[in-house]
Amino acid sequence: MARTKPPPSKSPPASPAAISVRVLFFASLADLMGERRRSLRLAVGATIADALRDLSLDVPELAARAPHVSFAVNGSFVAADAELSDGDELALIPPVSGG
Numbered sequence: 136m137a138r139t140k141p142p143p144s145k146s147p148p149a150s151p152a153a154i155s156v157r158v159l160f161f162a163s164l165a166d167l168m169g170e171r172r173r174s175l176r177l178a179v180g181a182t183i184a185d186a187l188r189d190l191s192l193d194v195p196e197l198a199a200r201a202p203h204v205s206f207a208v209n210g211s212f213v214a215a216d217a218e219l220s221d222g223d224e225l226a227l228i229p230p231v232s233g234g
Contacts, residue, residue, distance in 0.1 A: 154179055155175070157223070157225070159224065159225070161226065164200070180218060183215045186225060204227050207228065208224065
């Protein structure tokens with residue numbers, strides 16, 4: 136006796152397992168990273184701290200500077216524990232000195 140396949144599921148598509156974030160590096164951080172921007176894939180629910188950890192794997196010197204960096208997501212300043220969403224733009228801004 137032949138078995139028939141069940142009908143395709145009509146459930147909504149699964150949420151993505153990863154998000155894509157555009158990271159912008161300013162001033163001395165652009166020099167350190169060797170670029171002004173980078174696309175980064177992160178797990179859903181990732182925070183800025185997670186993004187910094189991943190970036191520091193490529194450029195370990197970033198980890199030492201991270202405590203002094205300001206963060207902005209989509210133009211608004213936030214803390215390192217802020218959660219990122221797919222399509223966000225994360226800016227890493229080093230301290231500024233001068234007069």
